[in-house]
Amino acid sequence: MPATLPPAETLADAPAPLVEVRGLRTRIGNKMIFDGLDLEVARGSVTAIMGPSGTGKTTLLRHLTGQLQADAGSVRVDGEDVATLSRRALFSLRERIGFLFQNSALLTDFSVFENVAFPLRQHTRLPEELLRNIVLTKLQAVGLRGAAQLMPSELSGGMARRVALARAIVFDPMLILYDEPFVGLDPIALNQVLRLIRTLNHTLGITSILVAHELAAIRLVADRVFLIANGKLVAQGAPDELAHQDSPWTRQFFGGEADGPVPFHYPAPDYAVQLGFGGTAE
Amino acid sequence: MNARLRDNWLLDGIARVGECGLFFVAVLGALPKSLRYWRELFRQVWFVGAMSLVIVMTCGLFVGMVLALQLYYTLSIFGGTAALGTVVALSLFRELGPVVTALLVAGRAGTAVTAEIGLMRATDQLDAMSMMAVDPLAYVASPRFLAGVIAMPLLACVFNAMGIFGGHLVGVSWLGLDNGTFWGNMTSTVDLHKDILAGLYKSIVFGGVVSLIAVFQGYTAPPTSEGVAYSTTRTVVFSSIVTLAFDFVMTAFLT
Numbered sequence: 434m435p436a437t438l439p440p441a442e443t444l445a446d447a448p449a450p451l452v453e454v455r456g457l458r459t460r461i462g463n464k465m466i467f468d469g470l471d472l473e474v475a476r477g478s479v480t481a482i483m484g485p486s487g488t489g490k491t492t493l494l495r496h497l498t499g500q501l502q503a504d505a506g507s508v509r510v511d512g513e514d515v516a517t518l519s520r521r522a523l524f525s526l527r528e529r530i531g532f533l534f535q536n537s538a539l540l541t542d543f544s545v546f547e548n549v550a551f552p553l554r555q556h557t558r559l560p561e562e563l564l565r566n567i568v569l570t571k572l573q574a575v576g577l578r579g580a581a582q583l584m585p586s587e588l589s590g591g592m593a594r595r596v597a598l599a600r601a602i603v604f605d606p607m608l609i610l611y612d613e614p615f616v617g618l619d620p621i622a623l624n625q626v627l628r629l630i631r632t633l634n635h636t637l638g639i640t641s642i643l644v645a646h647e648l649a650a651i652r653l654v655a656d657r658v659f660l661i662a663n664g665k666l667v668a669q670g671a672p673d674e675l676a677h678q679d680s681p682w683t684r685q686f687f688g689g690e691a692d693g694p695v696p697f698h699y700p701a702p703d704y705a706v707q708l709g710f711g712g713t714a715e
Numbered sequence: 716m717n718a719r720l721r722d723n724w725l726l727d728g729i730a731r732v733g734e735c736g737l738f739f740v741a742v743l744g745a746l747p748k749s750l751r752y753w754r755e756l757f758r759q760v761w762f763v764g765a766m767s768l769v770i771v772m773t774c775g776l777f778v779g780m781v782l783a784l785q786l787y788y789t790l791s792i793f794g795g796t797a798a799l800g801t802v803v804a805l806s807l808f809r810e811l812g813p814v815v816t817a818l819l820v821a822g823r824a825g826t827a828v829t830a831e832i833g834l835m836r837a838t839d840q841l842d843a844m845s846m847m848a849v850d851p852l853a854y855v856a857s858p859r860f861l862a863g864v865i866a867m868p869l870l871a872c873v874f875n876a877m878g879i880f881g882g883h884l885v886g887v888s889w890l891g892l893d894n895g896t897f898w899g900n901m902t903s904t905v906d907l908h909k910d911i912l913a914g915l916y917k918s919i920v921f922g923g924v925v926s927l928i929a930v931f932q933g934y935t936a937p938p939t940s941e942g943v944a945y946s947t948t949r950t951v952v953f954s955s956i957v958t959l960a961f962d963f964v965m966t967a968f969l970t
Contacts, residue, residue, distance in 0.1 A: 498846060524848035538843035541835075552847045600847075 449512065451476045451608060451640050452497060456506035459492060466492050468664035470506070474657075479634050479641045481651045481672070483686065484661035485695045490644040491535075493661070494610045497642070498530060499523045511607065528556060531601030531609040531639075535616060537593040539585040539600075545572070546581040549600045556604075571599040575629060591622025598629060602639070609633065611643035615650050623647075627654050648687065652676070660686060662695065738931050741852055742860050748850065749857035756858040763824040763859075763926070764866030768873065770823055771816060775874035778815060779881025782806055787890055799892055800901035803882035804875075808905065808914040812875040814962050817921035820867060821954035825929035828859050829950040832933025833943035841934075856930050863926025864919060871918035913969045917962065924961060925954045 452474035459466040466489035474480045482490050495501040496508050499515045508515045513526060539548050549568045553559060559567070572578040575595040585593060594614065601609055611630070615623050631654055633639045645651055651658060652672040660668040660675065660682060667682040668675055676687045685693030701707070749756070782803050790796045832855060835841050841851040879901075886892045905911065929950045936946035 500842065500845065524850075527846055527848045530846070532843070532846040534839045534843055536838055538839035540840055540843075541838075552849075555847065555849045 449476070450474055451511055452642065453509040454493075454496070454506070455509075457493075457496065457503050457508065458505040459489065459496070459501070459503050461492070465664055467503070467506075470661065470664065470666055472659050472666055472669070474640065474642055476640055477634070477638050478656045479630065479643070479654055481655035481658045482642065482644045482661060483646065483651070483658055485686070488661050489664070490661060491612055494532070494612055494642070494644060497610060498527060498532060528552075528604055529607050531598075531604075531606040533594070533597050533601050533609065533611045533614055535613040537585075537590075537597040539588075539593055539596060541585050543585075544581070545577065545583050545585070545588070545596050548585065548596060549603055552600065552603050567603065568599075571603050572596075574602070574632075575599045576625070589622070591618050591625065594618070594622075594626060595629070598626070602633060602637075605637060606639060608640045608642070611641065611645070613644055613646075615645055615647045623650060630654050648672075648676075662686075667694075734935070735927070735931050738934065739927055742856050742927070742930065745850060745852040745857045746861065748853040749861070752854055752858055755854065756861060759858045759862030760865050762827075763820065763862045764869055767820055767823050767866070767870055770819055771870045771874050772877050774815065774819055775812075775877030776881040778811055778874075779803060779807065779878030779883075780885045782811070782878065783882035783885035783890075787886060787892075796892060797896045798900055799886045800879075800882070800897035800899075801904045803886070804879055804901045804905050805910060807875045807878040807882075808910045810914075810962075810966070812871045812878065813914050813918035813921055814958060816867065816871040816874045816918060817925055817958045818955055820863070820870060820922075821925045821929070821951055821958070824863070824866075825925050825950045825954055826947045828926065828929040829933040829936065829947045830943055832856070832859070832930060833936035833938075833946055836934065836936060837938035837940075837943060856934060859930050860923070860926045863929070864922040867922025867925070868915050868918040871914065875914075909970075916969070917965050920961060920965065921958050924957050928954045928957065 450473040452472075454470055454472045457467045457470040470493075482493060484490055492501060496503055497510055497515065499518065502516055510526060511529070513522070515523070515526070518526060539545075540551060543551065546568055549571055550564055553564050553567060557564075569578055569581065572581055575598055577592060577595055577599065580588070580592060580596070585596070588596065598609075614626055614630070618626060627650055630641055630643070634641055643651075643655070655672050658668075658670065658672050658675050659666055662682055668678060668680055670678065675683055681694045684690065685695060691697050783799060786802050786806075787796055787799055790799060790802070832841075835855065841855065844851045844854060883897060887894050887897050932946040932950045932953070933943075936943050
């Protein structure tokens, strides 16, 4: 196993944050995604990252795993500066991170069992029987031991996400990144995923970072919320605390107001001018 | 890639060729590691090779039959129909076998490889592998590339054999050429090195070219349905053009 974790209690007390982002700047094409973003994620916590669509929440997750390089600033995960890691060191770091893709990203050629077994088969030489037991344990944890022989095409969206979660935890990672884990789930599946995130955090002490929009779900599961907008961190705190904070950003975001710091209108030339009333039309 | 470069289709094309070259180097670099995934390589050789057998055998048969029919007519003008077996075999070994097989494989297996990898990209499967610390170049790209290099010459041999069989069917069974003349002239004229092996070298190179283009197009396909469709088309177009261009160059050097 690549990572051995001390019990959850000691992790929560540990002072050094697991994830530390300092002065992150990223530009994709002509768009500034991050403009000096700073944040810290404590070990053993469940942290939600929220923000209007297109603010680069998924991009942030890709920075944490070294899939994307920043233009400036630093991203440290478990004390290691992700940008300076060699390919081998980066892959070894990734073995300690589980990543739950929004569309589950199960390998379509393999059954559920083989999908969960895939990382084990690639990185270990475990005897078949032990491997089988590990995979079945993980599938049991997500309630899908009975679906082990199904193919990904036979799964519902919620089941696929739970299989992806089983695959993400097969190495008992220190950190799981969830990219929009609640999108497209019916209320039952949503609650199942919520419960899993909480259980993994409690029982295994896994630090979780989730990118999501669902306020109600986040209030149930997250210890801390970071609100990102315009490339910066605009608010942070416990979910309930943030919901009552009186800043234009939190008011608009948590109140679900259509207009505010995030404008309703996409930037456009002057309306009257464009319609031909007064001045010259574009 | 900066925006100005993208506006010019010529520069854009040259840049893509450069990207493909770099990709080729990366695929070669990942080859040693990809040998660990030998099961995947077997699966791909099966897919590119065995699954293309039907189309390659059928086309080989008909190409050989047409060839014999056309050449019989031409040769009869000069009273040289006895050379039919030789000419059919030489045309197949030296030219038609490698080239037509490459075009068929590009259409059947190349497009499937592009679409498969393109969809794996679009559904984040490649990213997921990379997140599980498995290099997608070694696990996905290199085995598919190597499978093409292995399967293509084998398929070309099958194509040639079926072609000669088709030629024999038309020449001997239908048009009444003497069986001994057909085989005798062929075996005494066709040279192992200059004809058979030269054709085999060609098809190894074509195998590399076609599978490299298919894998590259899939790997760099925009992650949309339109992007994957467009890349699949480009696989056939580029494979065909490059195969025929390489054929000319290699023929010039090998003869």
